[in-house]
Amino acid sequence: MADQAHKTTDSTGEPLLSEVLQRWLNGKQSKTLADLSEAFGEKSFAIIFLVLMILAALPLPTGGVTHVTELITMLISLELVAGRRTVWLPRRWLKLEAGKLLAGKGGQRLIAVIKWFERLSRRRWSSLLVRRGVVSVTGLLVFILTLAAFVAPPFSGLDTLPALGVVIISLAIILEDALIAVIGVTVGAAGIGLEVAAGAAIYNGLNSLF
Numbered sequence: 464m465a466d467q468a469h470k471t472t473d474s475t476g477e478p479l480l481s482e483v484l485q486r487w488l489n490g491k492q493s494k495t496l497a498d499l500s501e502a503f504g505e506k507s508f509a510i511i512f513l514v515l516m517i518l519a520a521l522p523l524p525t526g527g528v529t530h531v532t533e534l535i536t537m538l539i540s541l542e543l544v545a546g547r548r549t550v551w552l553p554r555r556w557l558k559l560e561a562g563k564l565l566a567g568k569g570g571q572r573l574i575a576v577i578k579w580f581e582r583l584s585r586r587r588w589s590s591l592l593v594r595r596g597v598v599s600v601t602g603l604l605v606f607i608l609t610l611a612a613f614v615a616p617p618f619s620g621l622d623t624l625p626a627l628g629v630v631i632i633s634l635a636i637i638l639e640d641a642l643i644a645v646i647g648v649t650v651g652a653a654g655i656g657l658e659v660a661a662g663a664a665i666y667n668g669l670n671s672l673f
Contacts, residue, residue, distance in 0.1 A: 497558070512629055517565070626654075
């Protein structure tokens with residue numbers, strides 16, 4: 464039996480996300496957010512969350528671009544809460560080059576992360592993830608975790624876990640594995656806890672000085 468790492472399809476015969484995304488990145492077609500949404504259809508919300516938040520989730524220099532991607536992610540997450548089935552963005556944001564966000568190490572690390580979760584994933588309680596109430600709650604969780612990443616102090620690294628939580632939740636939706644969604648929420652919540660603890664420590668330190 465072929466090793467999972469060499470498979471190109473999942474247990475249902477569908478192409479693996481890592482393979483599809485790698486081909487999309489290697490292709491010569493336009494790679495804007497609009498193109499990304501069109502290419503991945505019904506899972507476009509999750510794939511856009513994944514692409515936009517991976518830079519904040521990885522210890523890579525971003526030049527401040529993560530604040531832009533986080534703002535876009537928060538807007539789209541609210542659309543999910545509101546029940547939209549398709550992604551809407553201002554035309555200027557739709558032209559954002561997703562391919563450039565994933566150029567170099569960013570793209571390869573994302574593929575590596577996806578492959579790791581593909582080896583772990585099974586279709587566990589997948590029907591839960593598409594229920595209307597669960598979809599809205601998922602959008603709200605993505606908004607909260609992204610907001611936590613957005614307000615984290617620059618260069619503190621405190622944005623990493625909330626952003627990683629969004630990445631994992633997005634993968635859970637794409638891979639149709641509710642257990643992975645629970646892992647994502649746990650990771651994101653731990654990140655928020657660290658932010659709160661760090662803020663409390665700074666506040667107490669300032670109080671002791673004055």
